[in-house]
Amino acid sequence: MNKHLNNVQGEAVGPAVPLSRRHFLIGTVATGLVLGYAASSDLLGLDQAVAAPAKFDPSVWYSIGEDGLVTVSVGKADMGQHIASTMAQMVAEELGSKWSDMRIALATNDPKFNDPMLGAQITGGSWSTMMNFDAMCRAGAAGRIALTDAAAAMMNVPASELTVRDSVIAHAKSKTSKTFAEIVKGGKITKTFTPDELKAIKLKTPDQYTMIGVSVPQLDIPFKVNGTAKYGIDTFLPGMVYGKLVLPPVRYGATVKSVDDSAAKKVPGFIKAVTLDDKTMTTTGWVVAVADTYQHARQAAEALKVTWDHGPNAKVSSESLLAEAKRLQKLDDSGLFFVKTGDTASGLASAAKVLEAEYTTNINIHVPMEPMNATAHLDGDIWHIYSGNQFPTRSGAIAAGAAGVDPKQVVLHQTWLGGGFGRRLDGDMMVPAVQAAKAVGKPVKVIYSREDDATMDFSRPLTYQKMKGGLDQNGKLVALNHDVVSAWPTKRWGIPAFLSPSVDKKGALDAFTVNGADFFYSVPNHNVRAIINEMAQQATPSGQLRSVAPGWTFWAVESMVDELAHAAGKDPAQFRIAMLDGAGDNDGGAQRLRNTLLAAMGLAGYGSLKLAKGEGMGIACVSSQERKTASWTACVAHVAVAPSGEVKVKKLTVATDVGTAVNPDGIRAQVEGGAMWGLSLALYEKATMKDGGIEQSNFDTYTPLRMSQMPEVAVNIIANGEPATGVGEPTVTVVAPAIANAIFNAVGARVRSLPITAEAVKAAMKA
Amino acid sequence: MANLIINGRNMSVDAADDTPLLWVIREQLQMTGTKFGCGAGLCGACTVHVNGEAVRSCQTAVKEAVGKQITTIEGLSEKGDHPLQKAWIAEQVPQCGYCQSGQIMQAASLLSKNSSPTKEEVVAHMDGNLCRCMTYARIQRAVLRAAAEMRTASTGSDRRNT
Numbered sequence: 039m040n041k042h043l044n045n046v047q048g049e050a051v052g053p054a055v056p057l058s059r060r061h062f063l064i065g066t067v068a069t070g071l072v073l074g075y076a077a078s079s080d081l082l083g084l085d086q087a088v089a090a091p092a093k094f095d096p097s098v099w100y101s102i103g104e105d106g107l108v109t110v111s112v113g114k115a116d117m118g119q120h121i122a123s124t125m126a127q128m129v130a131e132e133l134g135s136k137w138s139d140m141r142i143a144l145a146t147n148d149p150k151f152n153d154p155m156l157g158a159q160i161t162g163g164s165w166s167t168m169m170n171f172d173a174m175c176r177a178g179a180a181g182r183i184a185l186t187d188a189a190a191a192m193m194n195v196p197a198s199e200l201t202v203r204d205s206v207i208a209h210a211k212s213k214t215s216k217t218f219a220e221i222v223k224g225g226k227i228t229k230t231f232t233p234d235e236l237k238a239i240k241l242k243t244p245d246q247y248t249m250i251g252v253s254v255p256q257l258d259i260p261f262k263v264n265g266t267a268k269y270g271i272d273t274f275l276p277g278m279v280y281g282k283l284v285l286p287p288v289r290y291g292a293t294v295k296s297v298d299d300s301a302a303k304k305v306p307g308f309i310k311a312v313t314l315d316d317k318t319m320t321t322t323g324w325v326v327a328v329a330d331t332y333q334h335a336r337q338a339a340e341a342l343k344v345t346w347d348h349g350p351n352a353k354v355s356s357e358s359l360l361a362e363a364k365r366l367q368k369l370d371d372s373g374l375f376f377v378k379t380g381d382t383a384s385g386l387a388s389a390a391k392v393l394e395a396e397y398t399t400n401i402n403i404h405v406p407m408e409p410m411n412a413t414a415h416l417d418g419d420i421w422h423i424y425s426g427n428q429f430p431t432r433s434g435a436i437a438a439g440a441a442g443v444d445p446k447q448v449v450l451h452q453t454w455l456g457g458g459f460g461r462r463l464d465g466d467m468m469v470p471a472v473q474a475a476k477a478v479g480k481p482v483k484v485i486y487s488r489e490d491d492a493t494m495d496f497s498r499p500l501t502y503q504k505m506k507g508g509l510d511q512n513g514k515l516v517a518l519n520h521d522v523v524s525a526w527p528t529k530r531w532g533i534p535a536f537l538s539p540s541v542d543k544k545g546a547l548d549a550f551t552v553n554g555a556d557f558f559y560s561v562p563n564h565n566v567r568a569i570i571n572e573m574a575q576q577a578t579p580s581g582q583l584r585s586v587a588p589g590w591t592f593w594a595v596e597s598m599v600d601e602l603a604h605a606a607g608k609d610p611a612q613f614r615i616a617m618l619d620g621a622g623d624n625d626g627g628a629q630r631l632r633n634t635l636l637a638a639m640g641l642a643g644y645g646s647l648k649l650a651k652g653e654g655m656g657i658a659c660v661s662s663q664e665r666k667t668a669s670w671t672a673c674v675a676h677v678a679v680a681p682s683g684e685v686k687v688k689k690l691t692v693a694t695d696v697g698t699a700v701n702p703d704g705i706r707a708q709v710e711g712g713a714m715w716g717l718s719l720a721l722y723e724k725a726t727m728k729d730g731g732i733e734q735s736n737f738d739t740y741t742p743l744r745m746s747q748m749p750e751v752a753v754n755i756i757a758n759g760e761p762a763t764g765v766g767e768p769t770v771t772v773v774a775p776a777i778a779n780a781i782f783n784a785v786g787a788r789v790r791s792l793p794i795t796a797e798a799v800k801a802a803m804k805a
Numbered sequence: 806m807a808n809l810i811i812n813g814r815n816m817s818v819d820a821a822d823d824t825p826l827l828w829v830i831r832e833q834l835q836m837t838g839t840k841f842g843c844g845a846g847l848c849g850a851c852t853v854h855v856n857g858e859a860v861r862s863c864q865t866a867v868k869e870a871v872g873k874q875i876t877t878i879e880g881l882s883e884k885g886d887h888p889l890q891k892a893w894i895a896e897q898v899p900q901c902g903y904c905q906s907g908q909i910m911q912a913a914s915l916l917s918k919n920s921s922p923t924k925e926e927v928v929a930h931m932d933g934n935l936c937r938c939m940t941y942a943r944i945q946r947a948v949l950r951a952a953a954e955m956r957t958a959s960t961g962s963d964r965r966n967t
């Protein structure tokens with residue numbers, strides 16, 4: 039029997055909600071926010087019928103049961119950032135509920151659960167907290183007001199004399215009180231809010247917070263220490279069979295020439311080899327071996343003899359991608375301008391000193407611990423798909439495309455994600471699951487092997503950046519050209535809304551390849567050119583890897599700024615601080631970044647601690663992710679460099695200004711993990727392409743950081759009362775340049791390629 | 806047909822001798838707390854105990870486990886209250902959580918033999934377990950916390966560590 043079919047997450051995070059229970063629901067209708075009663079089977083919007091008002095569009099944010107439990111519906115992918123818990127925390131702050139009464143339900147791809155600002159279901163960009171803060175707080179406040187009014191009526195006292203705390207509404211004068219449960223059970227709540235009334239609700243000021251700023255325990259953690267949290271891979275459906283991929287040796291562009299299943303037919307339980315016909319073009323040349331168990335599917339996949347036409351990318355390698363990037367950068371008419379301030383040509387011409395440098399990053403792959411997987415089941419004319427996904431709106435459409443149905447006929451059931459990091463923004467796993475299920479007429483669970491997962495990753499692109507900076511007589515940076523050549527991952531989505539017009543309106547560029555290059559330093563003449571590497575676009579295809587563009591733009595910017603400081607004979611920190619003057623558009627952000635940098639420097643003992651020979655400290659500061667969504671983050675890296683060029687990171691000190699910290703310990707966890715990611719990308723992770731395929735296929739050749747490689751890490755969260763910002767990614771971007779700058783300060787070796795290798799350091803020491 | 810003793814219960818599964826224990830536990834018996842991460846002995850997500858030793862179930866054929874005591878995360882403690890599980894909550898270790906069953910099972914095999922490991926011993930014992938969310942600092946703290954708690958508990962009730 040299938041235990042997980044009912045409510046994908048209800049059982050993982052709290053008791054399932056019985057069908058008959060009366061609910062106090064909050065949701066939007068065409069006319070505004072509605073607070074009403076509904077009989078509801080669960081929070082996924084099934085079987086909802088509402089007593090009042092008559093027409094209810096079940097845009098459910100949360101419900102309160104007769105037991106007083108508050109279940110928050112989360113339309114966000116929770117991949118370990120505990121965003122579900124954070125959403126509940128924001129609701130609880132204004133609602134006045136007790137933390138132990140809070141529950142989570144993960145939503146489906148139904149548009150009613152779309153992000154209020156993004157108009158889609160997508161989790162990324164470190165956007166979730168900042169973009170949902172107001173909505174979730176307001177939803178909580180509206181609920182508190184409705185409950186308070188109902189309590190006032192029940193207790194026959196003025197609402198203004200009531201206080202709300204820990205799920206209890208109390209009247210001090212009469213020493214009486216009602217619990218949320220009692221009010222929901224007995225109250226008459228008919229309150230509705232128009233959008234304007236909703237907007238007019240006065241939210242708490244930070245000094246009134248009792249929940250925001252408190253490190254309450256994350257709601258999802260208990261289920262993750264006893265093995266009961268359900269991930270996509272843990273789905274079981276009655277009659278379900280298994281699919282294992284058989285993949286071409288090239289990442290993209292192959293076509294299947296022949297499939298010989300004569301040997302596979304001898305594998306017990308083998309059902310069928312399904313050659314995918316993917317009209318969405320998400321996959322190319324994939325075959326699925328379907329069998330009764332996963333072990334048999336693995337054996338059948340092994341036994342299948344498939345031949346491919348390797349297609350147009352069969353000769354592409356990391357070397358050819360880099361050569362192509364260099365060729366494109368040299369062309370005057372390449373790319374589109376992301377920044378064009380002043381006149382860099384004359385600025386550079388009149389500069390006292392001009393510095394040029396190239397920075398590169400290799401291909402990186404996500405390899406989240408839970409390999410990609412999906413389970414598809416056609417029930418009537420509705421496809422039910424179980425898979426943890428960061429972009430249900432698009433992945434649901436890909437599933438629909440693969441099935442040949444309207445996207446409305448696809449229900450994507452969200453699960454906990456065993457890591458996302460941007461990998462699960464893609465929907466490739468939908469295709470084999472749907473088409474295999476269609477071909478065999480049964481539910482099919484497709485599980486990628488680690489090798490499938492690694493070699494078919496939507497990777498962080500190989501990037502090539504060329505910078506040219508000019509210093510005046512006083513050593514001030516007066517002009518900077520910055521060219522960024524890469525695949526354009528977000529363009530690949532084919533969603534125009536995610537592209538941005540170039541500053542000269544000559545075309546649409548993928549800002550998610552250049553964000554960060556529009557830094558907060560004041561440089562009078564500044565160009566940033568975004569150049570697409572079409573060869574990489576076709577051959578790799580690239581995706582969004584945790585921190586996306588700032589993961590490479592700040593590698594170049596923060597290294598180059600350091601190089602310029604040294605060329606100007608200035609202290610790199612002073613050089614940066616002088617440029618963080620807050621002039622014009624940089625006002626506000628520049629000062630915050632400066633303060634954060636100073637905080638990190640002070641905490642690390644930068645410039646004051648005496649260091650041993652061969653050791654050095656380096657700094658970097660970033661405004662990741664986007665200018666408008668920055669968390670101000672600075673890092674001081676303390677390294678020891680051996681004569682062999684071997685780099686040991688002794689300590690990373692990170693400071694990050696997040697404005698408002700909803701859950702300080704949760705933020706700390708993200709920053710710790712982000713710092714380790716930054717270190718891992720800086721020193722340990724490298725993927726390469728050869729003959730059109732990714733060469734690394736498992737953790738023996740692609741080697742993320744392990745426990746023994748972890749340095750001391752000091753994390754400092756700055757919460758200064760500004761609005762809350764996101765923390766999942768920014769720290770990732772600041773570590774690599776801080777390490778490279780520290781290496782230079784330790785031994786005078788400048789490295790410009792990621793990952794940093796001992797050979798590169800040693801070569802630079804000699805040079 | 807293979808007869809296995811998992812978490813003290815006899816279970817029989819229809820699986821060939823050479824089937825990795827991982828797939829039998831996860832996909833056939835549907836005990837999904839044990840996770841698949843690499844299938845190659847490189848990540849530790851699939852760690853279970855066989856006769857008290859932490860092993861990688863993806864590298865253990867069913868026939869090697871027949872007749873032995875197999876323990877999975879579901880059987881580590883009756884109520885999910887093993888000192889390690891409590892410490893994991895106290896230190897708020899998991900992020901995505903996917904690696905954590907394997908981490909806890911790996912750590913449990915250390916503490917069953919060494920009630921006061923040093924930080925270095927923890928690192929050496931845990932280094933084969935990858936955490937892509939990189940929760941390593943908290944894992945370390947949680948193992949040391951659990952060890953301390955187990956020592957206190959055993960002194961308190963005047964029992965030796967077994």
Ligand code: FES
Nearest residue numbers: 842843844849863
């Ligand atoms: S799945 Fe067994 S060690 Fe990775």
Ligand code: FES
Nearest residue numbers: 901902936937938
């Ligand atoms: S918590 Fe995500 S892999 Fe360890």
